[in-house]
Amino acid sequence: MxxxxxxxxxxxxxxxxxxxxxxxxxxPLVRDVHDRMMALMTNS
Structure with missing residues (x-):
């Protein structure tokens, strides 16, 4: 969302x-979450 x-x-x-x-x-799971957060920042 x-x-x-x-x-x-x-x-x-x-x-x-x-x-x-x-x-x-x-x-590994936390790294995946962090990667998605970084993607949110770069796709804004």
Whole structure:
């Protein structure tokens, strides 16, 4: 949903979750989430 609407509130939630996932950044699933977050930033 955030990818489609680019709503500011949704982006804040997504990036807050990303910060909270930092301790697990080397886990494959968390790396995938981080990659999608970066894609959101570059496709804006």
């Amino acid at each position: 955030v990818e489609q609407t680019r709503g500011g509130g949704g982006l804040n939630v997504v990036f807050k979750a990303g910060r909270e996932l930092r301790p697990w950044r080397n886990e």
